[in-house]
Amino acid sequence: MGRSWKQSDIARLRLHAQEILTAAERDPAAAVDAMTAMQGQDLPGTLWAIGLRTGARTEADVRDAFDTGAIVRSWPMRGTLHALTPGTLRMILPLSRDRLVTSLRARHRELGITASDIADAARAAEAGLSTGSGRLSRTELFAVFEAAGQPTAGQRGSHVAFMLAQSGLLCLGPFIGKEQAFVLLDDWAPMTTTVPDRDEALATVALRYFRSHGPATVADFAWWARLTLTDARSSAAAISDQLSVIDVDGTDYFVAPEVIENTPLAKPSVRVLPGFDELLLGYTDRSAVLDPRHSALIVPGNNGVFKATVVVNGHVVGTWLRRDRAKAVDVTAQLFQQLSPTQERDLVAAFEQYGTFRGKPVELKVVSLETSGAH
Known part of the structure; x- marks a missing residue:
């Protein structure tokens, strides 16, 4: 089974x-x-x-x-x-x-x-x-x-x-x-390769999307690439033999086989993502990553502006704001879920990685947001 x-x-x-x-x-x-x-x-x-x-x-x-x-x-x-x-x-x-x-x-x-x-x-x-x-x-x-x-x-x-x-x-x-x-x-950026015809391009983009974004549904792909469902279904069918399909609550998700084989499902992780990151915006259905109860905290007023997020095991648990100074970056992380001591240490490490990327140390402040339904 x-x-x-x-x-x-x-x-x-x-x-x-x-x-x-x-x-x-x-x-x-x-x-x-x-x-x-x-x-x-x-x-x-x-x-x-x-x-x-x-x-x-x-x-x-x-x-x-x-x-x-x-x-x-x-x-x-x-x-x-x-x-x-x-x-x-x-x-x-x-x-x-x-x-x-x-x-x-x-x-x-x-x-x-x-x-x-x-x-x-x-x-x-x-x-x-x-x-x-x-x-x-x-x-x-x-x-x-x-x-x-x-x-x-x-x-x-x-x-x-x-x-x-x-x-x-x-x-x-x-x-x-x-x-x-x-x-x-x-x-x-002069052209170095020939642009494939439409059918080949659709199949190529479908394969690359599901390999980089899977598990994802055909509806996710259609939304992401702004295709008709007909085009999305046909291109997904053309490359389905190169992907695995998993069933979650009666819905089929396409995913690269190696992702299933190599993902350490039990290993905890804390990451800090920018606003508009593909982990959140790469899908029409974001419920696997973002609890709908917290949507207003990520997109205040539903204004289309997505805040930077704190992600634990792939789930959004908070947001963060940055303010650049000459020699440092001030960061305020606003959490709507309590972290374990290990996760708190991993959060600090995640922002240290961001500081290394920016070439400046991060001065981190963590606050807890009281929200109805937060847990």
């Missing part, structure tokens, strides 16, 4: 699949590529999400990967910024582009954006980025749009830049101070 799987097992298996539990010492681009794509709305958090999965790498190492074109940020799916390698970006962009662009038509009518406007902005951006350093800050790019007769006020500039990124013309690459600059994707 096979093993009986529980929701708590899903959380721990995902820690291993995402290489949070036992991060390998590898370069940032390899870590990002293993994840296929990683949430990238909050840039400082994105850097830590990558560093967390590289073992002993530092923030400078991750920034260098962006500065050399090994990693870029763009909007490959769901209209959301992600970090990914240029090759993966080119493969994913066409998969949900039409649905995404169609969903924006009403908003673009409100903003007065036409196909002709996008074409004019593309020509201006290409000309502006083909001279000098080949990189423009957001402010500089918007100035190029304005000079070409394309207003940028009222989110219009952001939507125009987004459309140029959707076409594969632009992406966010090297740093200018704390900000990433816009660059021409093909100039910044």
Whole structure:
């Protein structure tokens, strides 16, 4: 008789699949590529999400990967910024582009954006980025749009830049101070492999998603990649022979066989994750990791902004806030679950790892949150 799987097992298996539990010492681009794509709305958090999965790498190492074109940020799916390698970006962009662009038509009518406007902005951006350093800050790019007769006020500039990124013309690459600059994707990171056709790309992305995010359902994959359920089901079926399927409460979850074989289900773990981390946002159903009673503590007011989290054995048990100083990082961890003495020591160690990544010591303060239903 096979093993009986529980929701708590899903959380721990995902820690291993995402290489949070036992991060390998590898370069940032390899870590990002293993994840296929990683949430990238909050840039400082994105850097830590990558560093967390590289073992002993530092923030400078991750920034260098962006500065050399090994990693870029763009909007490959769901209209959301992600970090990914240029090759993966080119493969994913066409998969949900039409649905995404169609969903924006009403908003673009409100903003007065036409196909002709996008074409004019593309020509201006290409000309502006083909001279000098080949990189423009957001402010500089918007100035190029304005000079070409394309207003940028009222989110219009952001939507125009987004459309140029959707076409594969632009992406966010090297740093200018704390900000990433816009660059021409093909100039910044020239294509080195052929982009597969749609069916092959769907199957490839499905396999990589389930291997890096499993256990996950077809519905999780459809949401994550912004695909129709039909496309998600067919691509999952095409690669199902390379995955294991586990049943949890009557629902099938796809997972890499080695994740099941190698995950130490009994070994305790404490990790500190950035806001918007894939462990939480990589799925449409987050209940295996986040107790619904605590959702309002992670996304206050349901405003779409996810706080950084403290995770014990794959489950969210608190949040944390940071404040940078010149020579240290002040961190306040707010817990809504009491930790054991061992877990408290592991929490300190987890923040020491974050301090090493940042190149600054962490001054840690831990407080307990009294919440209804917290345990």
